[in-house]
Every structure is written in C-alpha cells, then in structure tokens.
Amino acid sequence: MTYDYQCVLVGETWHLTQEQASPPPIFRGGAWTACCIWAEFKRGYEKRKPTCAECIEHVEVFEKKRRVP
Numbered sequence: 001m002t003y004d005y006q007c008v009l010v011g012e013t014w015h016l017t018q019e020q021a022s023p024p025p026i027f028r029g030g031a032w033t034a035c036c037i038w039a040e041f042k043r044g045y046e047k048r049k050p051t052c053a054e055c056i057e058h059v060e061v062f063e064k065k066r067r068v069p
Contacts, residue, residue, distance in 0.1 A: 005059060009044025010037060016055035034058040 007014040008031055015033035030040045035054035050056055 004047055005049055007046055007048050007050050007055075008033065008039040009046070010039045010052075014044075014046070014048060014051045014055075015039055016050040016052070016058055 004020075006017045006020055008017055009015075010033075015035060015037060017031040017033055017039070019031055030038055033039050033052070033055060034050075035052055035058075050059060
C-alpha cells in the first residue's frame with residue numbers, strides 16, 4: 001500500500017505535515033505538523049503514514065471522510 005501522507009521525522013517519530021498539497025519549502029527549514037509541532041525536516045522527510053498518535057488520529061478522520069459517500 002502506498003501512502004501519500006507527507007511526514008517529517010522528529011526524533012524517532014514520524015509526524016504528518018500540515019502541508020499535504022506539496023512538500024514544505026526547503027529554504028524554510030521545517031514544517032508545522034498535524035499535532036502542532038514545528039518540525040525540522042532535514043533529518044527526514046518521506047511520503048508515508050505517521051507514527052505519532054495524534055497525527056494518526058488526523059489520518060483516520062481524513063480516511064473515514066474519504067470512505068463516506
């Protein structure tokens with residue numbers, strides 16, 4: 001399964017970025033996450049599912065909305 005969620009690595013945890021339409025601008029050096037953490041993404045940026053519990057809740061809400069006709 002391919003995930004289109006844009007995530008940044010903070011410590012050992014992947015967080016969902018608030019900018020899902022395109023990657024965060026590199027010159028800015030970071031991005032706001034769905035759980036409201038400012039994340040430096042120089043250590044890691046990847047299209048994947050987040051591992052942060054609060055970010056996962058945002059993903060579940062989004063996926064549930066997509067399933068409802």
